[in-house]
Amino acid sequence: MLDETTKNLLVVEVNKLLPENSENKLISAMRYVLLAPAKHIRSFLVIASSSIFNIKVEKAITAAAAIEFIHAYSLIHDDLPCMDNSDTRRGQPSCHKKFGEATAVLAGDALLTLAFEVLSLLNCEIIKVLSQAIGMKGMVGGQILDIGADFDKIKEIHLMKTAKLFAASCEIGAIIGGATDKEREALYNYGINLGLIFQAKDDIEDYEQDKTNNLMSVLGKNEMENYIDSLFKQASDNLSTLSGNTSDLYDLLNQVKKDG
Template sequence: MEVQATHITGTDLDPEAAFQRRLTAVASAVEERIAALLDDAPRRGETARPARLIAAMRHAMLGGGKRLRPFLVIETAALFDVPFAHALNAACALELVHGYSLVHDDLPSMDDDDLRRGRPTVHREFDEATAILAGDALLTLAFDVAADETSHADPAVRVALVQGLARAAGVGGMVGGQIIDLAAEGRYGDVLLDEARVRRLQAMKTGALFAYAIDAGATIGRASLTERQALGTYGRALGAAFQIADDLLDLESSTEALGKRAAKDSEKGKATLVAVLGPDRARRERDTLVETAIGALSSFGAKADTLRAAARFTALRKF
């Protein structure tokens, strides 16, 4: 998909306004690209696309979401003058993984949620088996998209994108974090997570995909080692700040504002830094992480203003 540069530059605006404009433009482009990926026509190597499965996948992926993770892929790649369209496929691959994780998180055997983005969750709109299969299909589609030659002309870059996504999403990343999170609820016997273990849990369950978003953009842009190290600091701090902000919203916001059930973490006794530190200390920690993320971008100058605004958005968001 072609996206006009004027839709995402916002050079006549302050960084916060430019960020909002860019985020909206990226969300629209990601929505359109994912809709095209989830059409009914089978691709080469596919026999057929069952209508019910495609409908469930579309329900999960279309019609809402901030699209912050794909935004971070595209904006990081832009630091290295990678055109928007050239980073879009890798960005959508990451969003498909995020979408699958939400479908599975909402299942009765996981968080048992009925509402996501103000609509019924996939297992409520369809059924549990369909939701499981839709999540499976979204996950496998993500690697199809990342491996496609339209993601990058260099096969070595595509391999790096696929491997990085697998590690961020898998046993040592998001999925591993999820089972630690379930254990913290007491499902497998009493488990007491101290602050250090909660930080590790959150770095895996939430932070890994944020860190990957930044690293994927750097990979596409062929960043130097020094640049990747600075961006790695930004990505890790941003992911940690996002999770604290999310936990604070769960505690303080409403179901109507969030588009999903509020106060569910405290109800389930989930291990969060808000629970460990208390809300006031957690807010200070969130703000410190945002400043760490912003400081990590110092060597990139004004080109990184939108990424700086993304860090501030993470702390101040209300949904």
């Protein structure tokens, strides 16, 4: 999602905030997941949302890196044997497979903590928005809910586990850009709708691979398409209320709807 120049800026920022130290197993485990090939959707959202307000990428890159720290932490913990028990992540052995379970737990903890240390240099409001997205009412709360057999329950899990971090990434870009409350709300809602589409597409892929019990098995193909179309329309409407250049966010919306 990030262009090569922005990706390089992100790597420079990560190297600044979390310099390589091959003697230190914890730092190596943190950097192992953080710097593996990835789409960087969430950091793209921070940068693209702030750019609507003519903010240069250099001013948003620290917050974007902090969001990637949070995302990497969630992936490391999600892969653990006590959670999804995944052997691979981002095309390589998962963190606990490479470094052991204890180091993986601690690498996730340290990434989570580092994100907030970094954000404390910026703005209290950003810390509040992010905390609300990833704590008990967001990502962690969504992770503990069991997949139920009805639409509302599954949508709630998608919202908490995935969409709230997408939305917070957009809102943080808006805060960096000095957006009005209305603009912040529009970008937050765009992030929610985009995150729900992203997760719905992920459910379609999982269902096609191994008939997983998820939103796709509950709605079926046609209803799932209608659901995604309606989220797409809402996300487009959110963007249309903004007066700046929203083409990057619109392109991302189209790409996620097409490919997930």
